[in-house]
């Protein structure tokens with residue numbers, strides 16, 4: 001029951017609006033929304049269909065050959081894991097690497113010298129209940145760097161892994177006065193700062209900076225209103241998310257995205273200066289419209305669908321789920337202090353917050369972008385003599401200081417509106433796979449076997465090399481029993 005036993009008064013106050021926001025979209029509106037999306041993605045050959053049995057699913061409307069590109073899907077909402085921000089400087093909107101090879105290397109070593117590192121990300125799995133792991137769709141083998149077990153976004157201080165490079169050299173790399181050999185071949189877009197003046201977000205272009213500002217960041221930016229209570233609350237919210245689960249950052253982005261869309265729709269429909277004290281019928285229809293892209297995502301409450309960690313005794317399940325709910329409520333309370341908007345009050349209910357996070361829990365894919373620094377060092381290693389030795393005089397000490405971590409990818413988590421309609425099969429006909437030319441955070445799906453016209457396009461959410469029982473156990477965390485052709489063949493009689 002909505003509102004029952006909820007610590008959040010908004011759950012009761014706005015129970016009707018919440019029910020309307022969470023009611024499943026009609027098959028007709030699903031069709032219209034996804035037909036439009038497929039058209040804008042310019043990926044001919046796909047159609048989203050809805051059935052009562054398996055919900056949304058993607059079908060091929062043409063034949064795809066093995067290895068053929070199927071879909072490139074930009075993110076609807078995504079975040080780089082906070083720990084990974086030390087390793088990689090990327091555009092906060094499209095997740096392309098930015099600056100220069102020199103900046104990427106110098107900045108990483110400089111931050112390591114300061115002792116800023118991702119200690120907790122590299123430690124064990126969850127320390128229940130503060131560290132709640134987020135399950136993400138398994139991004140197949142080569143592409144999957146960070147799975148649910150280490151999805152903990154906490155930047156913490158640890159004893160510095162001090163490197164042998166003098167600070168002045170690192171600063172020269174960062175400020176562009178020291179160039180490394182052959183980096184011209186690996187040019188990256190220049191860095192654009194956040195238009196709001198926060199030091200957290202950086203972009204590859206003014207277009208990305210403006211798009212992020214208009215879509216999400218103008219509400220979440222901590223650069224403006226120095227000293228304000230809202231700014232302090234926003235900083236506290238980010239710190240809490242970084243210390244617990246960065247899925248909360250995604251939820252805040254969804255809420256700010258919806259508020260910004262609502263404001264835009266309202267500006268279009270009403271004169272600028274018209275004021276309304278209460279959320280009335282008309283405003284609510286605008287809120288429903290603003291929420292539309294989120295309403296399409298498959299959702300359950302987070303605390304109902306989050307997988308029970310292996311180290312939690314099944315007899316403690318109810319208390320585990322209650323603690324997850326409490327954690328979400330704590331995060332929501334801080335977020336409300338930072339960005340609450342009267343006209344969009346239902347968005348700040350625990351019921352909506354829980355469903356937004358549950359949507360990520362069941363749909364998200366790892367965000368992975370390969371590092372150009374890795375390509376650079378491979379290029380240097382492949383140079384013929386004596387060019388290689390000459391180049392290595394400068395690059396070897398850097399490589400040695402970076403150690404095994406010289407090739408860390410950009411890692412995060414993302415909700416992709418079209419890819420998230422793909423159902424699972426243990427014998428999938430497609431997979432997520434980044435090709436050399438895919439330099440940003442978009443999801444890329446390719447066929448792994450010929451796909452006939454009319455066939456459903458499936459990916460694997462798990463490691464499909466596992467035996468039957470283990471696959472079913474992992475898929476139970478997604479809330480279904482797999483009845484794909486392979487499971488039917490392998491099912492114990």
Ligand SMILES: C[S@@+](CC[C@H](N)C(=O)[O-])C[C@H]1O[C@@H](n2cnc3c(N)ncnc32)[C@H](O)[C@@H]1O
Pocket residue numbers: 054055056057297298362363420421422423424425478479480481482483484
């Ligand atoms: C990423 S969504 C896939 C699209 C989903 N069908 C929808 O309606 O949005 C993941 C959810 O789809 C459902 N699902 C995916 N693959 C399935 C399968 N092979 N059999 C039954 N349900 C499946 C499960 O409920 C799962 O949590």
